[in-house]
Amino acid sequence: MNSTIRIGNCSGFYGDRISAVHEMLVGGELDYLTGDYLAELTMLILGRDRMKDPELGYAKTFLRQMEDGLGLAMDKGVRIVVNAGGLNPAGLTAKLRELAERVGVSARFAHVEGDDLTARAAELGLGQPLTANAYLGGWGIAECLSAGADVVVTGRVTDASVVVGPAAHHFGWGRTEYDRLAGAVAAGHVIECGTQATGGNFAFFTEIDDLARPGFPIAEIRADGSSVITKHAGTGGAVTVDTVTAQLMYEIQDARYAGPDVTTRLDTVTLTQQGPDRVEISGVRGEAPPPQVKVSLNTLGGFRNEMAFVLTGLDIEAKAELARTQLEAWLPVRPAELTWDLARLDRENAETEEQASAILRCVVRDTDPNKVGRAFSNVAVELALASYPGCTFLSMPGNGSPYGIYTPGYVDVQQVPHIAVLPDGTRVEVAPAGETRPLTPVADPDLPPPLDAGPTVDAPLGALAAARSGDKGGNANIGVWVRTDEQWRWLAHTLTVDELRRMLPETVDLPITRTLLPQLRAVNFVIEGILGKGVAYQARFDPQAKGLAEWLRSRHLTIPAALLGPVTSSDPTAQEAGS
Incomplete structure (x- = not known):
């Protein structure tokens, strides 16, 4: 061996x-x-x-x-x-x-x-x-x-x-x-x-x-x-x-x-x-493993459709309001779910038309495919010559498509068969775990005192921290870590749940759990419900939370200058904020 x-x-x-x-x-x-x-x-x-x-x-x-x-x-x-x-x-x-x-x-x-x-x-x-x-x-x-x-x-x-x-x-x-x-x-x-x-x-x-x-x-x-x-x-x-x-x-x-x-x-x-x-x-x-086994459950939730309006130039908010009012009034029947999202990607005095444009998305869901099919998307297109100036779309009208809902389930380990089917066809039953231990939270470790590192700068978190995010059903995690013990002392005391909510305003009303992992110099957050009913539900434009960590890294906060040395951020707007 x-x-x-x-x-x-x-x-x-x-x-x-x-x-x-x-x-x-x-x-x-x-x-x-x-x-x-x-x-x-x-x-x-x-x-x-x-x-x-x-x-x-x-x-x-x-x-x-x-x-x-x-x-x-x-x-x-x-x-x-x-x-x-x-x-x-x-x-x-x-x-x-x-x-x-x-x-x-x-x-x-x-x-x-x-x-x-x-x-x-x-x-x-x-x-x-x-x-x-x-x-x-x-x-x-x-x-x-x-x-x-x-x-x-x-x-x-x-x-x-x-x-x-x-x-x-x-x-x-x-x-x-x-x-x-x-x-x-x-x-x-x-x-x-x-x-x-x-x-x-x-x-x-x-x-x-x-x-x-x-x-x-x-x-x-x-x-x-x-x-x-x-x-x-x-x-x-x-x-x-x-x-x-x-x-x-x-x-x-x-x-x-x-x-x-x-x-x-x-x-x-x-x-x-x-x-x-x-x-x-x-x-x-x-x-020992827990007494229950996790089960992946997928159901067909219904049908979904989306139309994206391009809003260019001046009066973006007013243009969006006009499109919303018209579309909802013109629909022959309202779907069970109808949501709007305005992404202000536009810039003032932009040098290109694309940089001058915002995106208004309308998403509809219903168990009846007819309510979210052409009855919805055709009406959106009918606004093209009757709505805000410059009305155009990112996609053509189409039928709704089915979407799924993921939820985790749990069953006792004794209820789940585990069978190895060997090369000769013999079926061998694999016994479940003989001993189990219920899952309980791990208490936060004792932390060293907060770092007193002198003058600070206003800079993005990513100037010194790495991060990775991902999805688990409707929840998302963000793991954040740093490279030195001094940076870890600062991170553990600074990046609290309240600070995360400040930095990511979309999480302000959501339950968040923080876990400290000192040996990895890391902090992990689980944000519940930010992905709605899971990736197939497409509650966000980033349905698997792949970019959530990078958004967090781009957000500014006050960082001791000594932890950065010369400001290493790729963001040229990082400036000294005082001491």
């Missing part, structure tokens, strides 16, 4: 770089290649696929990747673990067997099922969703690998489980070796989103020399659960403490990162730069 295994990632979402499987297999040595194809929105997309054809419901792009990737992986002795099975892991596995026979590759296939609770949703108190999928852990994967599977396909497992399963199998970990399992979860969480760990979506992206085509990440996991995050030599991007921190902070809730196998204590993670493109993750502690 090797003391270290190399687990690479080739996909962070359904639609990621199609060539990544080939790039990872030819770029260097690997023991396992994993891919994450599922997200909350993806489950809705796959659910609609399954409605059209019961044999679908899986990530079709993975089959394309295996056309040449399967033979290459078998030749190199690389085993593959992916959650591309989506709602139909058995169906995808059957397709892979057909593909292997067609291309003449000998491989053993297995899959994991049991996560799909759709047929039992009402019985379990989950309503009547389009899809209901429990987040399984890594032990079914480990069972398949122990039976000799070369390729393991799963449905909805936690994103990190495709890494935890191979590590637990390889090292023979037990179900209660929580620190080792938590270390693998941390590594899996870092590499699950692909190139986000190697410089993609990174706040300090200008510091990375080559970001033209970032390489996909690799976790070198040791028997004790510690790991090194790296990438193939010669690939773009970078692996640094900051790029790894960025992914650790992505889509988290608080210091306890719960999963079906282990609850990982993010407040125990230590990151160390070992060398170029090598970051060690160590010291991770784990606890």
Whole structure:
């Protein structure tokens, strides 16, 4: 047994770089290649696929990747673990067997099922969703690998489980070796989103020399659960403490990162730069998992349509009011939801027409597609010659499209089957966690006294802090971190919930929870309800909160000048504010 295994990632979402499987297999040595194809929105997309054809419901792009990737992986002795099975892991596995026979590759296939609770949703108190999928852990994967599977396909497992399963199998970990399992979860969480760990979506992206085509990440996991995050030599991007921190902070809730196998204590993670493109993750502690398993629930909420008016030049507010008044009066029937949003992107005395223009969006939703179809969009266009001067639109009229609503559910671990279907067809039931621990908040750590750093400047938060944001249903998180202990003392005392609300006025009436992570020099915020009913609901123009952290970084506050040195902000308006 090797003391270290190399687990690479080739996909962070359904639609990621199609060539990544080939790039990872030819770029260097690997023991396992994993891919994450599922997200909350993806489950809705796959659910609609399954409605059209019961044999679908899986990530079709993975089959394309295996056309040449399967033979290459078998030749190199690389085993593959992916959650591309989506709602139909058995169906995808059957397709892979057909593909292997067609291309003449000998491989053993297995899959994991049991996560799909759709047929039992009402019985379990989950309503009547389009899809209901429990987040399984890594032990079914480990069972398949122990039976000799070369390729393991799963449905909805936690994103990190495709890494935890191979590590637990390889090292023979037990179900209660929580620190080792938590270390693998941390590594899996870092590499699950692909190139986000190697410089993609990174706040300090200008510091990375080559970001033209970032390489996909690799976790070198040791028997004790510690790991090194790296990438193939010669690939773009970078692996640094900051790029790894960025992914650790992505889509988290608080210091306890719960999963079906282990609850990982993010407040125990230590990151160390070992060398170029090598970051060690160590010291991770784990606890027994919670007594309930999270369930991803997607329902069809109704139908949605949108028209965007362009308002140019003077009297923007008056023009918007006229358009609103006319449209609402002219509609033959009012949809259940009708909302307006005016984005003042215009500038005074602008040098281009685009810079002189604002955007007025009208969004309608209803369970009746007729109310949000041409009955709405045609009326909007009828205003073209009868409304404000310069009336024009960003899109042509069209029919409404269906939208989904994501909600999390929770069921007792004993209620969720977990079945490993081995290469020979044997079905093995994987027992749920034998011991559990209810989730409770972690108390904030004691902080050092506030920093007394002398004169201050008015500057954007991003002059010294990095940040990463993401979606979880209708909620969003923003993780903010800094690089030095002095900056951390300032950040922890300054960036409070009240200060966040001041800096982001759209959050002023929303519940916000703050978590301190001193070992990462980080602060995490969870903002409830900012994304409405989830990404498919499209409550905001940024429905997945991808840019929320960058908005926060652009906002100004008073920062001790000593923490910045010469003002390093790219914003030339940063000025001294006094002492």
